[in-house]
Amino acid sequence: MSNDKNNVPAPANAPSPNFLRAIVENDLAAGTHVRAGLPPVITRFPPEPNGYLHVGHAKSIHVNFGLARDYGGRCHLRFDDTNPEKEDTEYVDTIKDSVKWLGFDWEQDGQSHLYFASDYFEQLYTMAEYLITSGHAYVDSQSAEDMARNRGNFGTPGTNSPFRDRPAAESLALFRAMRAGQFKDGEHILRAKISEDGMASPNMNMRDPAIYRIRHAHHHRTGDAWCIYPMYDYTHPISDALENITHSVCTLEFQDHRPFYDWLLATLAEGGFFKQPVPRQYEFARLNTTYVVTSKRKLRQLVEEGIVSGWDDPRMPTLVGLRRRGFTPDSIKLFCDRTGTSKSDGWIDMSVLEGALRDDLDPKAPRATAVLRPLKLIIDNFPADLSVPCSCPVHPHFPERGERTFPITRELWIEQEDFMEVPSKGYFRFYPPIGDAPGSRVRLRHGYVAECVGYDKDADGKVSAVHVKYFEDSKSGTEGSNAYKVKGNIHWVSAATALEAEVRLYDRLFLDPHPDAGGKDFKTALNPAALEVVTAYLEPGMSAAEPEQRFQFERHGYFVADRVDSAPGKPVFNRVTTLKDSWGK
Known part of the structure; x- marks a missing residue:
């Protein structure tokens, strides 16, 4: 597809316009970079292999590889490895993995465009x-x-x-x-x-x-x-010219370096090293996200001081950390699209990234039932040897994806918050008889209506079990269920068949939206509740969850089977994000 007016190739997926795309389209229309055997657009992503990529790098990857993709060009992955004291093959490998995980590739037509500045020493x-x-x-x-x-x-x-x-x-x-x-x-x-x-x-x-x-x-x-x-400022423009880069796109902190970039390439072109036109540098605003630090030194400090478990700790803003947390490549690319590309610096709230994740996962993630803070519920009049199958959709909006089944039995697990000894106003879940009034009636989702008849306490005075009676003719999906009008509807899993699993409830690592601004000690802003590990009970089918498989735990949020610690039949789950933004509310 092309623009008939000037015969400029149109972007394949019609992305939102921005000043960089305008520059590229003008150059294409003018034939600025027409060279035999080379595409008219060649960009590059040039990280230094001295650490792990973070969410800010994702924007640069998205911009550079995206421009090349959308205008029929190619993007080089080039490692700026001119500082031997800080660089390592470990970082080279993880950077390559992260770029590919995001869905981009430096190979085109069977040829690799992976380069190192050290190639040009x-x-x-x-x-x-x-x-x-x-x-x-x-x-x-x-x-x-x-x-x-x-x-x-x-x-x-x-x-x-x-x-x-x-x-x-x-x-x-x-x-x-x-x-x-x-x-x-x-x-x-x-x-x-x-x-x-x-x-x-x-x-x-x-x-x-x-x-x-x-x-x-x-x-x-x-x-x-x-x-x-x-030095970097010397190496970078020469590497661009040697690789025939057309548009050297970087972030705004390099704007003041552009005069040297231009002077160096013009001087070397005069010396016969390069032909005109030489590459041009263009700058866009870097991605500044709240509630994180992206300084490699500070991220390394978090790792080395044991504040986090490693570079891939799910609380880290590194791409390996986001991946292990459960973020998807599509959600990160959607985030990059939504934040736009401009020449004005600003801050993007972390909720925008989390919102992009929810929008990506909502239609994709199969549903599952999980009880994170379990409380025993006993149906006193339910036969001890009875097991009744229940079912519900894998995804409520896509019935073609089928049904998932699980049994209801005499003993169940429910959430602790679904029972109150003395109910507050407007509380529609389980509470016991009060005076002459009977206990509350609640529907056990996809199962029966049950009425609370009492509860047990342990030696410490803590509620240890809730007792209910069920109504046999109230099963969801049967005609009799229509006769029961209740306001409460809670989820549950069978104690006999539930999968016991470790679930890690992750939250933002910092309480301050700008933890290291103004010379502050970023460690004083650490969130003590950034990780809570609970023993949860899940519907039995979750034992088949594979590493990096994502689910919506109904009512709780989106979760992923940990890619490192999950074992066959025994997955460990990480909370990726809650169902809605409730941060600070």
């Missing part, structure tokens, strides 16, 4: 030598303290390094000696020499930025072949 080095010989870079031998002091600040120009006018031949010799391992970490650094104004630029990123530093560290891919490593 030799080319990056060659270009750095060119910058030195052409007068666009120099080796600075100041101490780190002097460099920081001479950099100035946003209101004060910096001071040129005393080594800024070092002869190119001398800088080149020093740079080669740096590569050869003749210096210690920090003894020298290679800096770009952008303009005659030097350190006077109002943009701090243009004040002779560092482009190479010495690091005697083992690299996860190149081993000990290098002891100098390029």
Whole structure:
């Protein structure tokens, strides 16, 4: 399908328009990136493999892979692995898994477009030598303290390094000696020499930025072949150009870095390394979500201090944590669509993500009955050896999905909150006889109407069992049931056949919507009720639940069989989210 006016390919799934799509469509109409053998749109997602991806990264993945998908292009997955002290293959593997879990792929027409910045180390080095010989870079031998002091600040120009006018031949010799391992970490650094104004630029990123530093560290891919490593701002634009990226889409914090991006590629194009048009950088607002922290340092602190069980703890905002919690790829992509793509920063409430999850799961998730806080209910006049089958739809809105069956027996489990010794006003569940008035009548959902006749207490004075009598002609679905008009309707499971299961009730990890804003200690905002583990009773068919299979536990919310701890016939369930947003209410 195409737009007849300008013959621009229309997005396959007609997504909502935004400024990035307008840029791409204008470039397509103008033929800006028509190159033999290459698609007209090539984007990239370039994470550093030094941690686990979080929900904010999902937006960047969605934007970059989505643009390529919708405009007949391709998206590269490129690892920015230029900092060997923090990077590891563990992070490479989990990032690849997370991107694929979200439903995106870097393979196209049988060809993989998986790249590493370390693939380009030799080319990056060659270009750095060119910058030195052409007068666009120099080796600075100041101490780190002097460099920081001479950099100035946003209101004060910096001071040129005393080594800024070092002869190119001398800088080149020093740079080669740096590569050869003749210096210690920090003894020298290679800096770009952008303009005659030097350190006077109002943009701090243009004040002779560092482009190479010495690091005697083992690299996860190149081993000990290098002891100098390029900086991100230097590596990123060159990697884009080497991969023929057309639209380098990143978040707004890189907006002030764009002048250096443009200067570097223009300078290298003048040197014959690249042809025009070179890639262009475009920025959009990052995804800022309330009630989470996304700093890798702080997330690592949560893991290392044992506040959470690991990077995939279901309370974590990491994609592996969201996956284990029970979030679906479609719900996260729906969330990204709903939050939009703009150039204005803002905060998105966590309830928007939870709402997207409910909207995704409601038509998909089969229903099930679960009693999370069990209280024994005994039907005194129900024969001890009798078991009567009951049934209800797998999904109330899709009868074609069939029925699920479970028995009603003399002893059942009900929720503790479905009985009160002294009922409050408007309470329509079980309560005992009061004076001359009989106990309440309640329908046991999909079963019989029962009337409360009494209750038992244990030695501590806690209610241990509720006693009722049932009416044999009141079974749901029979003609006799119409004669019983009751206001209460509660769920239950048979004590004889119920599946006993561990259920983990997860909630938000922080009580403060901005737990680390303004320099606050984020750990003081931890939610002590972010995890509660209960022993619950579920309808017997739930023993067949498979890891990552999601259900709506009627009345309680959406749950998933834990992908790590569930075993055949013995699933462990995580609460993904409640049936409606009740946070803070």
